[in-house]
Amino acid sequence: MVEPLLRLDNISHRFGAIEALRDVSFEIGRGEVVALLGDNGAGKSTLVKIISGGLAPTSGRLIYEGQDRLFASPAEAKAAGIETVYQDLSLCANVDVVANFFMGREIVRKYLGIPILQEREMEAVVASAMASAGTRIPSLRINVEHLSGGQRQAIELNRFVHWGGKLVLLDEPFAALGVEQTRRGLDMVKRIAAQGIGVIIITHIMAQAFQVADRIIILRRGEVAGNLPRAATSPEEAERLIIGEPIASQSPTTRPNGPQPS
């Protein structure tokens, strides 16, 4: 069996007396898109923080690329190739596309010991990265504030891929986007996954999850309430699992192909 990119093994987290996550286990493979669904307070944010190094779990293990790892900080997770892309939190709108792409990793050459930015070199790198991802932006020298939400997201994702990202967590990535831009964003996610990168999308919008995800994972009250291949489930079933309707109503006929919950 192919070793998964990331495996969560009985992750639990408590905030004092409140159990935010209880024995959460699932896997995500390279090139796989997983949609993480769940109502408010189901534990999605807590789980995202644990995966991306923002929070240490009370118990449980993270096995990343076959190694037992817990990231002490987002920076550590990022260095390992795991990153959360938040809407509008990772770009500086007051500088151009190239500056954003190279944020903190600028190409410099030292003259008399003084580091000088190599603008042309950086622009060439960004141009080729954008071209290979099929992203079109009017000018790489335009300030990001003039770009649309979709274009900004494309820059963030291209940047992530370019710098060796392996697993990206998208928290409500299309919340502020229009119909056309959302469609392009979903295409972008598929293209990224096609390059062998794992994608976890957290969303409230069922339609988006079903458009792009290979697998749907539903969290309810801190537990995995469902872990289903997209082809084997339906938005209706996912919705029921999110709200957690009584077991009695889940007659076998409503879910003919679904696997049995483990």
Added chain:
Amino acid sequence: MNLATHRKTVEFVLDNLVWLMLIVVLAAFSATIPDFFQLGIFVNIIESSTFVGVMAIGLAIVIIAGNMDLSVESVAALTAMVTGILFSNRGIGLGYSFTPEWLVLPISLLLSLVVGGILGFTNGWLVVRLKMNAFIVTLASYIWVRGLVVAMSGGRSAQDLTPSLRVIGIETFGYIPLIAWIAIVSFAIFTFIMAKTPFGRHVTMIGGNAVATFRAGIAVDRLIVVTFVLAGAIAGMAGWLLAIRTSGATANLGVGMLFQAFAAVVIGGVSLKGGIGQLPGVYAGVLLLHTIQTAINLMGLPAHYTQVILGGLVLAAVLLDTVKHSIRLRLA
């Protein structure tokens, strides 16, 4: 494509508006005020722009990084007083000297940079480590450092600065006094640093979105402290120049400079929201202020009107900042 060119033109005009204003004002004064159009007047404008100009460099960098430094004027007053007391021969001056005599030049400059830098570091440390509001921290410094200057001087003044220091206040190079060259060269150096080095790029990005830069692994806190240290050290140099120009120091030396520097920075196109602004524009802003001041002097208006006009200009500049912001939004 056409739209892009249009946008570029508008952006260019917005970014360089202050130069346009400077040219228009210079032309208008030359045409209407007798005796305005002569070399001596222009040299005088450049020379008088030195102190506020140098001070404005550091202030601009701190504001571009998204903070505020109200202490620069008092820091300059302190280093002027330190220089005055140590190296003046009359009043409260102690008249220290070195052999060879010219050594006083680098030593006094270094001392001013260090004193200013330490005060800047204190400001920065309080802002970053204790998460105190920069406005309040530097307002406090503005007050206590000026108080220290008054206490140190005991209300008296230092006069007759050692000639080996005064030489750079007297000598000229190509009609322009050496101290004015120091301001011009400082602007050139820091313009280069802000535009071409990772430091300048990072400072600008921090002013735009501190969270994003932090997430990208940039040492945001450290860089913010560095901007405050720079502002302090540069203000220290402004005070050193001031002591040289006035050949000593008084307790109220440089009072009101903060607001001139602030006005120049805003008129020069630096946004108070952070992340936007270029240093050449700030220099143009300083020149613009002193052009207007010189014109007021020439016309024989009471000097008090300068302050009224200055206040009006600051208001106009902040208004302009807002208008520019909304024009940019409409362009997007």
